[in-house]
Amino acid sequence: MTATADKATVAPVDTVTLTIDGTEVTVPKGTMIIRAAEQVGIEIPRFCDHPALKPVGACRQCLVDVAAPDREGNVRAFPKPQPSCAMAATDGMVVNTQDTSEEAERAQKGVMELLLINHPLDCPTCDKGGECPLQNQALSAGNAESRFVDTKRVFEKPLPLSSEILLDRERCILCQRCTRFSKEIAGDAFIDLQNRGAMQQIGTFDEDVLGFDGYGPVGVAAEDESGKAFSSYFSGNTVQICPVGALTSAAYRFRSRPFDLVSSPGVSEHDSSGSAIRVDHRHGTVMRRLADLDPVVNEDWITDKDRFAFKWQNLDDRLTKPLMRNDEGDLVEVPWPDAIAAVAAGLAHATREEDAKGAAILPGGRITLEDAYAYGKFARIVLSTNDVDTRSRIASDEEQSFLGAHVAGTGLGVTFADLEKAPSVLLVGFEAEDEGGVVFLRMFKSVGKQQVFTVAPLVSPGSAKLGATLVPAVPGAEGAALAGLDKDAVKALSEEGAVIIVGERAAGSAGALTEALKLSRKTGARIAWIPRRAGERGAVDAGALPGLLPGGRDAGSAKARAEVAKVWGVDDLPGARGRDAAAILVAAGAKRLDALIVGGVTPSDLTGDALKALENTPFVVSLEVRRSEVSDYADVVLPVAPPTEKSGTYVNWEGRLRGFATAIPTDAIPDHRVLSLIAREMGVDLGTHSLAAIANEIAALGTTEASARPKAPAVKRAAEKASKKKDLVLASWHQLVDEGSLQDGEPYLAGTGRTAVARVSQATADALGVTDGMVTLMGRSRRSLELPVHVTDMVDGVVWVPSKSPGSWVARDLGLEPGDSISVKGGV
Amino acid sequence: MPKSDDVWEVNRERDGQTKPFESNLPKKGAIGQTFAPVAGFGVTLRNFFRPTVTEQYPRVKTPPMPRYHGRHQLNRHPDGLEKCIGCELCAWACPADAIYVEGDSNTADNQVSPGERYGRVYQINYLRCIFCGLCIEACPTRALTMTNEYELAGPTREGLIYEKQDLLAPMGKNMLAAPHPMVPGTTDDNYYRQEVTEPVEEQIEWVREHRSDDPTLPENVKAATAASEGGRD
Numbered sequence A: 001m002t003a004t005a006d007k008a009t010v011a012p013v014d015t016v017t018l019t020i021d022g023t024e025v026t027v028p029k030g031t032m033i034i035r036a037a038e039q040v041g042i043e044i045p046r047f048c049d050h051p052a053l054k055p056v057g058a059c060r061q062c063l064v065d066v067a068a069p070d071r072e073g074n075v076r077a078f079p080k081p082q083p084s085c086a087m088a089a090t091d092g093m094v095v096n097t098q099d100t101s102e103e104a105e106r107a108q109k110g111v112m113e114l115l116l117i118n119h120p121l122d123c124p125t126c127d128k129g130g131e132c133p134l135q136n137q138a139l140s141a142g143n144a145e146s147r148f149v150d151t152k153r154v155f156e157k158p159l160p161l162s163s164e165i166l167l168d169r170e171r172c173i174l175c176q177r178c179t180r181f182s183k184e185i186a187g188d189a190f191i192d193l194q195n196r197g198a199m200q201q202i203g204t205f206d207e208d209v210l211g212f213d214g215y216g217p218v219g220v221a222a223e224d225e226s227g228k229a230f231s232s233y234f235s236g237n238t239v240q241i242c243p244v245g246a247l248t249s250a251a252y253r254f255r256s257r258p259f260d261l262v263s264s265p266g267v268s269e270h271d272s273s274g275s276a277i278r279v280d281h282r283h284g285t286v287m288r289r290l291a292d293l294d295p296v297v298n299e300d301w302i303t304d305k306d307r308f309a310f311k312w313q314n315l316d317d318r319l320t321k322p323l324m325r326n327d328e329g330d331l332v333e334v335p336w337p338d339a340i341a342a343v344a345a346g347l348a349h350a351t352r353e354e355d356a357k358g359a360a361i362l363p364g365g366r367i368t369l370e371d372a373y374a375y376g377k378f379a380r381i382v383l384s385t386n387d388v389d390t391r392s393r394i395a396s397d398e399e400q401s402f403l404g405a406h407v408a409g410t411g412l413g414v415t416f417a418d419l420e421k422a423p424s425v426l427l428v429g430f431e432a433e434d435e436g437g438v439v440f441l442r443m444f445k446s447v448g449k450q451q452v453f454t455v456a457p458l459v460s461p462g463s464a465k466l467g468a469t470l471v472p473a474v475p476g477a478e479g480a481a482l483a484g485l486d487k488d489a490v491k492a493l494s495e496e497g498a499v500i501i502v503g504e505r506a507a508g509s510a511g512a513l514t515e516a517l518k519l520s521r522k523t524g525a526r527i528a529w530i531p532r533r534a535g536e537r538g539a540v541d542a543g544a545l546p547g548l549l550p551g552g553r554d555a556g557s558a559k560a561r562a563e564v565a566k567v568w569g570v571d572d573l574p575g576a577r578g579r580d581a582a583a584i585l586v587a588a589g590a591k592r593l594d595a596l597i598v599g600g601v602t603p604s605d606l607t608g609d610a611l612k613a614l615e616n617t618p619f620v621v622s623l624e625v626r627r628s629e630v631s632d633y634a635d636v637v638l639p640v641a642p643p644t645e646k647s648g649t650y651v652n653w654e655g656r657l658r659g660f661a662t663a664i665p666t667d668a669i670p671d672h673r674v675l676s677l678i679a680r681e682m683g684v685d686l687g688t689h690s691l692a693a694i695a696n697e698i699a700a701l702g703t704t705e706a707s708a709r710p711k712a713p714a715v716k717r718a719a720e721k722a723s724k725k726k727d728l729v730l731a732s733w734h735q736l737v738d739e740g741s742l743q744d745g746e747p748y749l750a751g752t753g754r755t756a757v758a759r760v761s762q763a764t765a766d767a768l769g770v771t772d773g774m775v776t777l778m779g780r781s782r783r784s785l786e787l788p789v790h791v792t793d794m795v796d797g798v799v800w801v802p803s804k805s806p807g808s809w810v811a812r813d814l815g816l817e818p819g820d821s822i823s824v825k826g827g828v
Numbered sequence B: 001m002p003k004s005d006d007v008w009e010v011n012r013e014r015d016g017q018t019k020p021f022e023s024n025l026p027k028k029g030a031i032g033q034t035f036a037p038v039a040g041f042g043v044t045l046r047n048f049f050r051p052t053v054t055e056q057y058p059r060v061k062t063p064p065m066p067r068y069h070g071r072h073q074l075n076r077h078p079d080g081l082e083k084c085i086g087c088e089l090c091a092w093a094c095p096a097d098a099i100y101v102e103g104d105s106n107t108a109d110n111q112v113s114p115g116e117r118y119g120r121v122y123q124i125n126y127l128r129c130i131f132c133g134l135c136i137e138a139c140p141t142r143a144l145t146m147t148n149e150y151e152l153a154g155p156t157r158e159g160l161i162y163e164k165q166d167l168l169a170p171m172g173k174n175m176l177a178a179p180h181p182m183v184p185g186t187t188d189d190n191y192y193r194q195e196v197t198e199p200v201e202e203q204i205e206w207v208r209e210h211r212s213d214d215p216t217l218p219e220n221v222k223a224a225t226a227a228s229e230g231g232r233d
């Protein structure tokens, strides 16, 4: 498949040859002059031009002298300098830039003078100072002195477009990079140009804020649910591309200067896309994160979560020393050797004594490939169990077979580029914007050219932007919806290059994955599994699931076990069927486990009664970055390194390895080394002390052939629930910006999130007798949620609430999963 | 023991040089040669009859030249707001990396300098500073200047890292300690143009409300002067 994709791009392209400053250059037809000049190392000053945005010619800073052949072939000069960013190169064109043409130089100086007329020149206060294209180009292409003596235009500053994004209209040069990004790339035009002439400005559509006087916005304002403007998930990118300091972020406001910062490349820990980021830190503290250019993955963009949510790593509750219970039962700091010895003793007691009930591991889904490998191996050869599961979320055996048969160790599958080119995409249990982030941006690039179908109870704002067609499905009955897909959709998916994306929520619907596979076989569309958390795919590859060994091997197959045992240098691996995360919690709650190792798992994300499980387990070890609810129940707490302070690899949903190096070296140690220390204390050489050792082992294990893999799932699809008379079916997913624990400590980001509402259809609302006001959702554990109701065009008999937004913590407060039935009452 | 001339001889032989060594210096006359061994005392003798330049430091402290580069000072506006905006330009200019600054936002409750930004952390490390004065040239607000104070020695490293409170200029006459709001109706521009000349009643009222015991409040200043004058009697 990659071969065909490549063939398409290698097709011969028409080229044109032109002369720039006396140098001949040949470029593909349609290339702008400014790009052609870059190829021969000539830099033309520019502001509005951005390689990822469409040309607009708004700032006029890039003026150059152009001459081109006319109809008779005589090279004739244009009467005036032309914007090089908005003029395509043609054959025989002769371009003279500021380096060779006095006129071009004069034109550029003139433009610069005009741009600076109303500029406040407050660089010392401005966050962009020191890395500002306007500063740099004013020096390189501007006059040394200003002739402007009149009063400058003033605006109130800063104007908060959202809690995170601040606008200083005095500094803005109206290049429209921000508004073009919002429209072209993110698809949420929350900001636009307003007014004319000297009063022209960027603004939100909130008339009160801007004090419109007789003017009104021209376009129709897109408004989010919270009624707040510019609550875009991608708004941080506008700060990065604004060529002046007009857009700044509240989080980085006045924090440091570019010369203070050490920049380290990194990979975002927030989702399974593995976006490239740049981590800027000062004296060992992360000050900000920026998008790094990675053309094959995130291109120029990242989500606001990737950009702004990094404080969680260094909040006050950060663990630096191991903690252990003293005689009074309080957690006290102890030296590493004591803690390791205690853990080893406790685990030995739980697994090696006679009638010991055994131990289990919940590593959580946020770990690196190496950590996942270490957890999986630790469970098998130190604890002799298959009870290890990174999926602390909705999961099923069907999903595990699906992952084993089609995902684990299959390397690069569907890629971002494939997704962009796909003529049609079917989303199953997956919200591109909320759960995918940059996946959405890639798909949005093809909006209009790509048919999108979403199997969901409603068209979410993200899907609406993609122009998605709804394949209505009550949660839990996605399988039936897939089986009954109409002819048009099937036909669209039969086109070459079509993609079916299944999200992690597809696991919650019996038969959905089986049906998706069937559909893929029928139509030839390729399947991509896009989970939410960064570590999920790596954990599947590394075998940190109960039924999976590294390289897609089935833990239930003797042949697979033998292969792995050989590389690991052990006689045998445990053959007993492992329990998944939910079953481990149930077993622990019922006192059927003697020890539990818990990694980065947040109890409030779990539907099961995690706290009871922890309480009823005699020996609990927590490997965490921060003190958490798990610490309250843990016997030993071992601090592990957060992503910034360690190296490792995430495997993104494409199957691409996303290695990253330590940004800030500290003495914090990663999970795989902690596990290796514990194992050594227990007399086992785990061999996971270094990344190199793990990489060698993973390479030695390789992947396996189909016979040693789990069988593809064949689960009967669930029929739509015949719900009790008044009960509704719960639909829910995580919004991109919500109260997830990796977004802690970042109030400005939190403020851009969407407020929680309970969505129901008109008919359902009528049946409930509420069309506005509050509704109460009753959960399993007597707790409930109260949310404002929002009538939405959606499937009847379903109520949608966000999974972890302010006031709507579904797992903790309802104890329900999407697809469960729930009773909803009007009023409070 | 070989004499130095012998060594010279040996070396010359080794290098195959046969010509005797000739000095380039002009040859002295006969008298010159006679007095050569004590000529150096001439300088000493001459200075017996010149005025002394020895300074009796530390018993007598002589003021240095007016533009001497001494310890830095962070100045204030006439109403007491700090001039420093925490822009870090001084730190950027410093060739010795002696300055550390962290800026922060001014808020309605905590207006430390005019405008949006102030210097929350300000340190100069006098173990690094070479007193070149590039920092004060870089400062856009004239917050940073240098004083004539040269007594900068100390037994500890920490003691020689001066913090903001060590560097801030003493409160001048009428000044009201920051934080307090700007003079109503002014912008930072008015401050830079020196149009603000003293604290106004609104500012004094604000401080009275928020920090009634502030020693720079007019009534507290009066009380303090009265007390100290009373004490003198």
Ligand code: SF4
Residues within 6 Å of the ligand: A171, A172, A173, A174, A175, A176, A177, A178, A179, A202, A241, A242, A243, A244, A246, A247
């Ligand atoms: S805010 Fe920045 S990006 Fe937007 S138009 Fe103004 S200068 Fe350009």
Ligand code: SF4
Residues within 6 Å of the ligand: B093, B094, B095, B096, B097, B098, B099, B124, B128, B129, B130, B131, B132, B133, B134, B135, B136
């Ligand atoms: S005087 Fe020179 S060395 Fe000292 S702090 Fe200023 S710039 Fe740095």
Ligand code: SF4
Residues within 6 Å of the ligand: A124, B083, B084, B085, B086, B087, B088, B089, B090, B091, B101, B119, B138, B139, B140, B141, B142, B143, B144
């Ligand atoms: S002293 Fe001057 S240059 Fe240094 S941070 Fe303050 S305002 Fe900026």
Ligand code: FES
Residues within 6 Å of the ligand: A045, A046, A047, A048, A049, A056, A057, A058, A059, A060, A061, A062, A063, A083, A084, A085, A086
């Ligand atoms: S860069 Fe060409 S007009 Fe702005």
